[in-house]
Amino acid sequence: MSEPVLDVRGVVKVFGDNAVLRGVDLAVGEHQVVALIGGSGSGKSTLLRCASLLETVDDGQVLLDGEDVTDPRIDADQVRRRMGVVFQAYNLFPHLSVLDNVTLAPTVVHGRPKAEVRDEAMALLTRIGLAEKAGEYPDRLSGGQQQRVAIVRALAVRPRVLLLDEITSALDPELVGEVLAVVREVAAQGMTIVMATHEMGFARQVADTVAFLDGGVVLESGPPQQVLGDPVEARTRQFLSRVIDAGRL
Structure with a gap:
């Protein structure tokens, strides 16, 4: 199996007394689309910020094409130039x-x-x-x-990898589709993508892997049909039942 483009290994991030990430592992292969799902405060955004070196990790490693980019000797600006990052706010x-x-x-x-x-x-x-x-x-x-x-x-x-953090959450519902259509096309062109999203239907259609974060860990990860359709963990089932009630699945 080829080396992951992005490989997160045991990443820990603590803010004060709050451990937001508690040993997260996530490997993203070439041309893969990974959807991060989970409730507010589960660590999705912090994980993306750590992966893009916008936050320093307190423990663990982030590897980009096999290189440990969390090594203090690494030029973080050079690393960020190899990543594309889009947040909720457009920041144009x-x-x-x-x-x-x-x-x-x-x-x-x-x-x-x-x-x-x-x-x-x-x-x-x-x-x-x-x-x-x-x-x-x-x-x-x-x-x-x-x-x-x-x-x-x-x-x-x-970029080698495109990191998308809840890019539709600030949009009016009628505008969500046009943004997701762009992501769908970019994915079809072979871009490697990690995307935190609440749009479960989109994750089911486009993602190769869905990772459910809960309490700062990846509690369950696998193909969309398994994680979204037949989850193993009780917490995953509980989260998805709330999502279904909200009409997002």
Whole structure:
């Protein structure tokens, strides 16, 4: 079996007296889509922040292509350049156009030629149906359009792995579908993705693996049909029953 692109080993993260992650293990293979599910406070977002080195881990390791990126001697900025991260908040620069938001990191941080980057950015924007918005500023876009631009901006740096943290939770329900459609297309193109989500139907359709976090550990992990359809753990069944009641499965 080939080496995982992202390999989280025994990661612990403590805030004050609160152990948010208590020894999390998660291996993500090339071209895999892993959906992280679990209740509020289960550790999904913290796990993604630790994986992207936005939080330092208190114990354990995060390996990217076999390299221990939690080693203090590692240049964290260099590691982050190999990851694309999208959060609930779009975090677009309001004073830059859509095109400039997408091309900023590849040109300034990665030092790639502007013309090449602009051509790639326009191709990405065309793929998600926003080419005509390239010259607009973010405040002229809907929430769903801004989130789609945020995904394109993350893809523009040609990341090894795309980390998505509840990217639809701040959107009106009618905008959720257009954002998930972009993720579905990106997954179909072979991008390696780790996605924290409450959209269980989407996880069932797109994910290769679903990992249920509870109390800071991965309590259950496996194919979507098993974890979502026939879970082993009582806590997983309890969580999913609440999700079904909320109409998200």
